[in-house]
Amino acid sequence: xxxxxxxxxxxxxxxxxxxxxxxxxxxxxxxxxxxxxxxxxxxxxxxxxxxxxxxxxxxxxxxxxxxxxxxxxxxxxxxxxxxxxxxxxxxxxxxxxxxxxxxxxxxxxxxxxxxxxxxxxxxxxxxxxxxxxxxxxxxxxxxxxxxxxxxxxxxxxxxxxxxxxxxxxxxxxxxxxxxxxxxxxxxxxxxxxxxxxxxxxxxxxxxxxxxxxxxxxxxxxxxxxxxxxxxxxxxxxxxxxxxxxxxxxxxxxxxxxxxxxxxxxxxxxxxxxxxxxxxxxxxxxxxxxxxxxxxxxxxxxxxxxxxxxxxxxxxxxxxxxxxxxxxxxxxxxxxxxxxxxxxxxxxxxxxxxxxxxxxxxxxxxxxxxxxxxxxxxxxx
Amino acid sequence: xxxxxxxxxxxxxxxxxxxxxxxxxxxxxxxxxxxxxxxxxxxxxxxxxxxxxxxxxxxxxxxxxxxxxxxxxxxxxxxxxxxxxxxxxxxxxxxxxxxxxxxxxxxxxxxxxxxxxxxxxxxxxxxxxxxxxxxxxxxxxxxxxxxxxxxxxxxxxxxxxxxxxxxxxxxxxxxxxxxxxxxxxxxxxxxxxxxxxxxxxxxxxxxxxxxxxxxxxxxxxxxxxxxxxxxxxxxxxxxxxxxxxxxxxxxxxxxxxxxxxxxxxxxxxxxxxxxxxxxxxxxxxxxxxxxxxxxxxxxxxxxxxxxxxxxxxxxxxxxxxxxxxxxxxxxxxxxxxxxxxxxxxxxxxxxxxxxxxxxxxxxxxxxxxxxxxxxxxxxx
Numbered sequence: 001x002x003x004x005x006x007x008x009x010x011x012x013x014x015x016x017x018x019x020x021x022x023x024x025x026x027x028x029x030x031x032x033x034x035x036x037x038x039x040x041x042x043x044x045x046x047x048x049x050x051x052x053x054x055x056x057x058x059x060x061x062x063x064x065x066x067x068x069x070x071x072x073x074x075x076x077x078x079x080x081x082x083x084x085x086x087x088x089x090x091x092x093x094x095x096x097x098x099x100x101x102x103x104x105x106x107x108x109x110x111x112x113x114x115x116x117x118x119x120x121x122x123x124x125x126x127x128x129x130x131x132x133x134x135x136x137x138x139x140x141x142x143x144x145x146x147x148x149x150x151x152x153x154x155x156x157x158x159x160x161x162x163x164x165x166x167x168x169x170x171x172x173x174x175x176x177x178x179x180x181x182x183x184x185x186x187x188x189x190x191x192x193x194x195x196x197x198x199x200x201x202x203x204x205x206x207x208x209x210x211x212x213x214x215x216x217x218x219x220x221x222x223x224x225x226x227x228x229x230x231x232x233x234x235x236x237x238x239x240x241x242x243x244x245x246x247x248x249x250x251x252x253x254x255x256x257x258x259x260x261x262x263x264x265x266x267x268x269x270x271x272x273x274x275x276x277x278x279x280x281x282x283x284x285x286x287x288x289x290x291x292x293x294x295x296x297x298x299x300x301x302x303x304x305x306x307x308x309x310x311x312x313x314x315x316x317x318x319x320x321x322x323x324x325x326x327x328x329x330x331x332x333x334x335x336x337x338x339x340x341x342x343x344x345x346x347x348x349x350x351x352x353x354x355x356x357x358x359x360x361x362x363x364x365x366x367x368x369x370x371x372x373x374x375x376x377x378x379x380x
Numbered sequence: 381x382x383x384x385x386x387x388x389x390x391x392x393x394x395x396x397x398x399x400x401x402x403x404x405x406x407x408x409x410x411x412x413x414x415x416x417x418x419x420x421x422x423x424x425x426x427x428x429x430x431x432x433x434x435x436x437x438x439x440x441x442x443x444x445x446x447x448x449x450x451x452x453x454x455x456x457x458x459x460x461x462x463x464x465x466x467x468x469x470x471x472x473x474x475x476x477x478x479x480x481x482x483x484x485x486x487x488x489x490x491x492x493x494x495x496x497x498x499x500x501x502x503x504x505x506x507x508x509x510x511x512x513x514x515x516x517x518x519x520x521x522x523x524x525x526x527x528x529x530x531x532x533x534x535x536x537x538x539x540x541x542x543x544x545x546x547x548x549x550x551x552x553x554x555x556x557x558x559x560x561x562x563x564x565x566x567x568x569x570x571x572x573x574x575x576x577x578x579x580x581x582x583x584x585x586x587x588x589x590x591x592x593x594x595x596x597x598x599x600x601x602x603x604x605x606x607x608x609x610x611x612x613x614x615x616x617x618x619x620x621x622x623x624x625x626x627x628x629x630x631x632x633x634x635x636x637x638x639x640x641x642x643x644x645x646x647x648x649x650x651x652x653x654x655x656x657x658x659x660x661x662x663x664x665x666x667x668x669x670x671x672x673x674x675x676x677x678x679x680x681x682x683x684x685x686x687x688x689x690x691x692x693x694x695x696x697x698x699x700x701x702x703x704x705x706x707x708x709x710x711x712x713x714x715x716x717x718x719x720x721x722x723x724x725x726x727x728x729x730x731x732x733x734x735x736x737x738x739x740x741x742x743x744x745x746x747x748x749x750x751x752x753x754x755x756x757x758x759x760x
Contacts, residue, residue, distance in 0.1 A: 124635055124637070127637075128636060128637075252636055253633030253634065253635075253636060253641070253644075253645055253648075253655070254633065254634070254635055254636075255504055255633075255634055255635055256508060256632055256633060256634075256656075256657050256658060257504070257507075257508075261633070261657075262657055262658075264633075265633055265655050265657030266657065268633075268648060268655040269654065269655050269657065269661070274649065275633075275645050275648040275649050275655070276636075277636050277641075277642055277645030277646065277649065278636060278642075281649065
């Protein structure tokens with residue numbers, strides 16, 4: 001733990017996500033200097049007392065303990081698990097995130113797609129979100145969404161049903177299920193993927209936090225698929241955020257008689273979104289984005305290849321439970337590793353992404369160990 | 381009647397529409413010179429005997445008599461009624477057209493939009509075609525289509541139901557109803573608008589003639605709206621033709637689960653078509669096309685204004701039946717002019733387009749007579 005990490009954790013408690021005035025000063029002074037100035041009431045911000053009150057009697061250590069108690073962990077800007085694509089948000093990028101679930105956020109977000117849409121979705125939109133998310137998940141794309149009613153829930157459920165990985169970015173604390181009816185869905189997402197938030201546990205949702213959450217969804221995914229959106233909706237705001245970040249925005253057409261497709265059509269007309277007529281169009285756009293953005297999956301022996309020494313303990317344990325040759329199915333690996341099924345799944349996903357393990361119709365098998373000259377730098 | 385007009389009529393009998401080899405030679409030599417060379421078997425074309433056989437024992441006079449007998453007229457390249465926008469097809473533009481109906485083709489095609497789509501349309505597509513055609517027709521846009529099953533028929537019917545003007549461009553002779561089940565529809569179109577063809581009466585439809593008919597539809601409309609289209613369909617060919625002619629192609633999105641919308645989505649993805657989410661989008665695109673193409677409706681006193689002396693007899697008769705002030709409804713004008721209702725409607729449509737008459741909720745009324753300096757040139 002460094003002072004800087006602790007400072008980020010403190011700031012994540014004190015500053016509302018994407019507060020432009022505070023973020024600009026933090027960018028200028030750095031997190032520890034900003035905190036010193038804040039203690040001395042010298043930031044020039046009006047809401048200094050309110051910010052300090054939020055952290056009063058607290059510490060990074062206590063924050064970590066609290067995260068532990070709810071089965072979450074805190075990552076901060078620069079942490080090994082930090083998904084660097086959110087840094088594209090600039091000064092208003094999150095300071096820290098609370099992460100609930102076994103998978104490595106950075107790894108699973110490398111090959112990810114955001115699927116968003118209307119809460120008041122139609123059966124057509126729900127079915128499109130569900131089936132495309134399932135198809136994307138089965139092609140090892142991580143599906144990111146916001147766990148809201150409607151399209152969000154359909155996307156998460158599609159990914160889960162396909163045995164895939166999905167990330168819910170929530171607007172309140174990771175221990176505050178919202179909407180309340182989605183508590184079981186959020187539990188399932190944390191079991192098979194991740195629930196993440198940039199606000200501390202216990203924090204409730206607020207109007208502004210939905211907007212800042214939307215920008216996180218836009219920043220995390222390689223592309224954002226808009227399944228249904230009313231004109232001038234929160235979904236349109238997410239799409240605008242993705243577009244501003246130069247992430248491809250892909251919009252699903254629908255009946256011209258459906259107000260829930262009108263936002264999608266508007267985005268196409270304005271040139272903000274490209275038209276995706278089938279899930280294969282999404283995959284093609286994502287493959288293209290991999291050329292223009294960064295490698296999705298490090299090839300064995302590539303400079304992006306992580307060395308064995310850099311593997312997390314959970315990853316090593318799954319890897320060591322695999323025979324040196326031949327395929328193993330999930331049950332065999334759960335038995336051999338004595339890990340929870342969710343941890344085995346998370347470990348396998350990461351090992352596949354890192355190029356150590358190959359997935360096939362009969363399960364997983366080791367790939368040849370990459371040569372020693374490969375770097376330790378994680379792909380970004 | 382000039383020799384050139386007669387030559388065009390002969391060629392319209394002898395040459396298949398858009399025959400590239402024959403059209404290139406006719407372009408180079410002119411129609412009369414081409415006919416002389418053809419008589420001398422000197423065109424270098426393989427099918428000279430076949431072409432001559434089609435005209436054997438015939439004459440332009442007899443062709444006109446035959447057209448008269450079926451209630452049609454023949455117009456040729458350069459005729460006053462010739463819709464000049466088809467000349468954009470270059471050497472393969474039609475030589476002549478058979479026109480059935482009272483309205484002036486050139487005038488009603490000035491302010492026109494083509495609506496095309498799948499024969500195997502869905503109820504969603506039919507309803508969209510019908511309602512948009514009705515809305516466009518009620519805004520005085522002439523709706524052009526091909527009288528086929530599905531989208532074409534829905535578009536014609538929508539325009540007819542709205543009391544609007546519609547043009548059916550048919551692939552066989554104007555007296556050969558195709559499909560046969562649409563004989564009553566074609567009769568209604570000829571009553572309230574026009575049925576036109578570039579092949580002579582009695583000619584049957586053929587595969588190639590559908591394709592050449594499609595290019596006519598694309599060339600006649602200021603823009604082409606594709607309501608539903610399967611991938612690699614005849615409708616896609618029409619859209620390609622419109623695109624090649626630099627006419628806007630407007631595609632209607634639909635459910636991604638509908639194969640009948642897949643062609644529309646493909647065209648949007650390829651940048652060939654722009655997305656229209658409501659009929660107002662079509663009107664906006666048409667209004668834009670009027671800026672880039674040509675004036676839609678000559679304003680009173682504009683150089684495009686036709687002088688009273690240049691009005692057709694039917695137009696003059698309708699105009700003279702109107703009181704100098706105040707509104708008249710259709711019944712009053714039919715009584716006062718002693719013309720057939722279809723002729724009154726056609727005359728009124730043309731007089732409105734020419735700026736002599738204004739249409740309003742209580743019928744029609746004369747506009748102030750334009751000043752004498754206005755030219756006699758028809759708007760193109």
